[in-house]
Amino acid sequence: MKVHFILYVSDQKHSAAFYSTVLGKDPILDVPGMTEFSIGEQTILGLMPSEGIIRLLGRIGDPSSMPDVLRGEIYLVVDDPAAFHERSLLAGAQELSPLAPRDWGELVAYSLDADGYILAFASPTKPEM
Template sequence: MNHAYLILYVADQPRAAAFYRAALACDPRLDVPGMTEFMLPGGAVLGLMPEAGIRRLLGEALPDPAQAAGIPRAELYLPVADPAACHARALAAGARELSPPAVRGWGHVAGYLLDPDGHVLAFACPA
């Protein structure tokens, strides 16, 4: 197996790509209509797919993901060297803070945010 892909459904792909470009401080490895991809720490790939793209795959049998706009549907928990710096960078890029970086009961320093589509984003490191 090469890489694990984590794909978030987004309302506006260019907006989401710009946010993650700034929050992750890296350029996407792929940015074409229908998919933007970023390499993540540890070798996973973050994909950003427009809600319209997944809606075509789901068809009429399942609810439209756009109906959950703003409702947290996923968490992206990223191990990084400096969670506070990454947290601040994401805030500057337009994230909404849920909880500032702090020592958590499981032994990590982690801060929690919401990205522009309402997905939870956490930057963490061992305490």
């Protein structure tokens, strides 16, 4: 199974540049209406302009109708969460919580992108068995 996570964004070009910086890679697809990044062997992160989902679903799919609502969280377990978090901040994300040990056994930093998506960058505090 291949999984695609699609984020509805207000400015596709801005979001594509942001995620390219944060992820440290170029998109595998970048056409009007969709930008995609491979974030795992079977996982794709897609960026769709809000107008695209409105065309598909009508006003029910309008993210701008609730601008102050958090959209969701992207939780990425990575080798160097500090570097990913720093890149997100340099690219314009807002820091929500610096890198710190969490109760569930991971080091995690949290930031917020321009469209209201929380980005979490994590690594285990103990080696996996």
